[in-house]
Amino acid sequence: MPPALPPLHCPRCDAEVRDFAGCAVCRAEGVGVNPVPPAADLSGLSLDSFPGGPWGWPTALPVPGPPVTLGEGATPNIRIPLEDSPRGGEVVVKYEGANPTGSHKDRAMAVGVAAAVASGADTVAVSSSGNAAAAAAAYAGRAGLRCVVFTTPAVPGPLRAQIDALGGVRVVCGDHDTRQAALRESVERFGWYPLTCYTDPSPGSNSYANEGYKSVAYELARDFGESVSAVVVPTSRGDLLSGIARGFAELRSAGLLARTPRLVTAEPDTAAPLAAALAQRDRARQERTRIHHRLSPAFSLGERTPAWQALNALWQSDGAALALPAEEYLAERQVLAGQGLFLEASSAVAVRAARHWAHDHGGLVIALGTATGLKDTSALPAPGEAVDRIPELAELAIH
């Protein structure tokens, strides 16, 4: 661990952690926990003047400058129409597709690459199904570092092209386990700086990088104050979710926000370890939940175990975990696109869950729209109305 960066501690057992493999003490107990740097002290700061983005409040980050930035964060809030809202609920999508590489991962990788620079690394390495790889490649390129991406053949075409264009060196591994092993080997043998994790159960991505996600909470607090009742996050390992939870906790500690929202995870029902965990009453069992997961059109999501910090975010916020079938979130994706908002399938999982939550509980519900639909155009239904001859215009006009 480089001396320039503050030490990491396990939020579950308080052990100091000196690598990026998660807490070894908790791992021995069968629980994947990502350690965290000390919480930031936001007292004296003003939400009104927060400019947005992970570097908006540099003192909130554990990484020294200079910032590695491509203009990430400060994403727009887009209210979506609800047909049926018996309790007066509202849904707003925070559209993270507006980030430089088209996903929320930019917030984390901006900070993670700065941490790599502070550590003296010349190569960063990630194990990723797509969005994290594109973000890591972009910020590594920005900082003049090399980026090696351990991936699988399942990455959608446009995203693969994006990673290649951004200079990411793709190492195509046969499956998830091979990919994790390759990342571990590269970290241990070559000293490459890992921006994602390589142990099982996977605790989550680089702890310094994840601090970039706190800025989502700061932006929501600036834009909506205490009026947000719930934030729905599409969740795999829970990096985004737990970063948002930490951001809200810091705001509350500093007296900048008296009331923080409930946090809700949205998972595809084919890979929903958090929903499976919360279905059990005992926290010790919840922590150790194992599921059989399957691939889904929500290609960014898919875990076998609940990351502890994700569970903790739900426990602390009186949260909930929703699991949705593919037919629901693919339909949601199509509805949203027809209304102008074209999202990745994984993002649509959160929007559909937010719709359910607003229907059942009311209040202002934020859904994290994590990535643009341009990342993956493969799971789209065929267009219904395309015509290819001018004479057919008249038929269109009759509609």
Add this chain to the structure above:
Amino acid sequence: MPPALPPLHCPRCDAEVRDFAGCAVCRAEGVGVNPVPPAADLSGLSLDSFPGGPWGWPTALPVPGPPVTLGEGATPNIRIPLEDSPRGGEVVVKYEGANPTGSHKDRAMAVGVAAAVASGADTVAVSSSGNAAAAAAAYAGRAGLRCVVFTTPAVPGPLRAQIDALGGVRVVCGDHDTRQAALRESVERFGWYPLTCYTDPSPGSNSYANEGYKSVAYELARDFGESVSAVVVPTSRGDLLSGIARGFAELRSAGLLARTPRLVTAEPDTAAPLAAALAQRDRARQERTRIHHRLSPAFSLGERTPAWQALNALWQSDGAALALPAEEYLAERQVLAGQGLFLEASSAVAVRAARHWAHDHGGLVIALGTATGLKDTSALPAPGEAVDRIPELAELAIH
């Protein structure tokens, strides 16, 4: 012309114009001119509190509310490293790929669809090679209108998928002229609301829509004040360019900016009517320039004639027109992507031109990075370093 919207006048001959076919008087003289609504009065407004986006100052628009919005505008400024800058020049990319559909066209289509709504239209129609179509489809969907897109088979795959997903009804025409004729027919026979033009020489897109581009000038003025020496715009019909010019003119009239920057157009050398026009000394000849243009990897760019308002923007700002060969802007695209900024080829034309301008003239040069590279991944070079077996890792480590 609907009574709710202010009348349009030709900026060249001052004739009133009552449709979206450009100024008929000037067309008869062989010059394509887009009419404009009255300039907005910005006096009393403060740049410091401008929130960005086309709707940031609603009174600056000729279209009544409510806004049709997906959170467009307020795009980030990204400084790019220059290896060689003898005159101390700097280049900043204003990254329009952060817009909801991934291009600057969102600024215009947000306003254009609002104009369609104000006009009572139920269908909007565009003739577009891609970005404008995706934007029109998105905002039409947002407003509950139908969008018909007249296009050609040349649209890149991801962009085509995006248009389809957003609910655009694609009518695939064999070539540019057929497409324009189809749009004209749909406007005249069915009363569809045109968001792009259908006459030749093409004067440019819907005049109300184009007012959305003024917000680019407002944002630059807010972010950089009077320190910008030049703004480089990738130019086809010059909608973006002339919108920016109008925005700067309004700022100057209101006393919000004492000095406005030079405007520079960037064109692929296979379709560079503005560069060809400026090479002639006489304005009457410049206005009537005709070139033979060819398709290029900068698929968003390509015109046979210089739009008059684009020429006028160059004349008024002591501007210039640069034409670049494909090998230069494709190399630029690759360099930028390797530094984290993945742009459409057309955008790279502007960045390369800005690099030249900064080198030769110094000063702070803004390049409009009009669209994300995710729109078109077809013109990318093959990756050089991808590996597919773990044992090869050791070779990578040696680098």
